[in-house]
Amino acid sequence: MSIDEGKLNAFLGKAVGDLGAAFSAVLVLLGDELGLYKALAKESLTPAELANRVGTNERYMREWLGNQAAGGYAELDPATGKYHLTEEQAACLADPAGPVDLPGAYEIARALFHTYPRVRENFISGNGMEWGEHHPCLFHGVERFFRGGYNSHLVGDWLPALDGVVEKLSRGGKVADIGCGHGASTVLMAKAFPNSHFIGYDYHEPSIETARKRAHAAGVTNTTVEQADAAGYQGSDFDLIAFFDCLHDMADPNGAARHARSALKDDGTCMVVEPFAGNSPAENLNPVGRIYYAASSMICVPVSLAKHGPALGAQAGETRLRKVIVEEGGFSRLRRAAETPFNIVLEARP
Known part of the structure; x- marks a missing residue:
């Protein structure tokens, strides 16, 4: 050789x-x-x-x-x-409100080292690992890392890219933030649209408690946060339902999409923000894909497999997501409304 x-x-x-x-x-x-x-x-x-x-x-x-x-x-x-x-x-x-909170990303890396024994066992057995089983620094790291992108793009770019949504929220609408975690996206939208009401849903109770504290500290009064599964929350007649970097993690993404369709108004909008990815591994062989494949191996796939889900993974790609949202979820239209180097933003309509 x-x-x-x-x-x-x-x-x-x-x-x-x-x-x-x-x-x-x-x-x-x-x-x-x-x-x-x-x-x-x-x-x-x-x-x-x-x-x-x-x-x-x-x-x-x-x-x-x-x-x-x-x-x-x-x-x-x-x-x-x-x-x-x-x-x-x-x-x-040095700026938590900057375009990318790099120390927050390193908090995620810190959490991954804590998972090593479980990751090794999962690789052999095929078992999963629930979100709540991770070290708490993961939850804070995810909030910090994704918050930078939301601060930079959510209100100024992503929501305006959705047909008629900003106008509805400015007048006064009803919004569900599914898988809200610590509520970074929920609070950001609530501050931008004081005439609308925002409900954050998450199945992880410690994250819900933190989200309530974040909302209180931010002084937003048009926000409530509830512990509920993505396919089981009770709210309805929403003008906007949003999934921020979470649909691919879920044990039942098809059910979450169907539930969102049923909970929307007939003229409502579902916004699905997902990690940036192509539709094949060859399209994702780049620095961003490397980060997401690593996180997916140790966080996203195990969370879904823990409840025998399909394990879409962080590099699911738009074609796979279309099957979930349209073919299985019951939406009739789906388009890519916006994108960044880290995210794609999909607009689904009934």
Whole structure:
């Protein structure tokens, strides 16, 4: 067997980058939790100055800053020995309301390491793992990571892309947010459309409790949150029913789609936001697909299999989703209304 030296070096170069990211995951979490990113977003600092600002040890700050600058998560000025964040780095590392909350994504990675024994067992047995069985840092990480995309696109891009929905919500409509989790999407819509009423549904009781706290802290009074399964909530006559990054996780996505169809008004709209994916594995062999396949292996597929569901996975693709929503769910029309590098937004009509 002969090895192509060029191909070998190219592969090892990629692998070294991946190892650097994996080894640095804990340091990103520390940068977030200890306020290191926030301090560097405000001003350029030496390791000693950073340690003084946040109350850490200077020797450790030298190593942490070296790691961050080597990975492109911070910048070093060799002339002064000071480090800082660019505006773009600060937006993703030090601003929870930024376009992407990267530390939130690393919270998800942290949760995945907690699942390793169960993941190994599942790979052999084919068993599943309920959402509520995960480490709590998963729930907070998912909220943080997806909230950035919702902040950037939900009110300004996705809802306006749906036919007539913004006008209905501005006048006063009734909305269901299915699988609302900690309520990030529910609260965001409620703040934007004070004349409408928003009901968040989720089957995970601890998440519902957190969602209620989030709504209270945000001061929204046009929101209620209820514990209910996606195919069993009692509300009806909705103008809009939304699924944010959750339909593919469900044990009964067909039933959830049918229930949404029955709970909508005849002129209502169902918005299904799903991870961005093509319709075949070959279309998903890219950095975003890599992230979603990893999360799907350890979160999405096990959650569905835990209740003997179809395990659509995070890379289900629009063709598979169309079967769920139209052929099995009873909707007559489906179109892609919007997309981002991380999501596709589907509009389903009765």
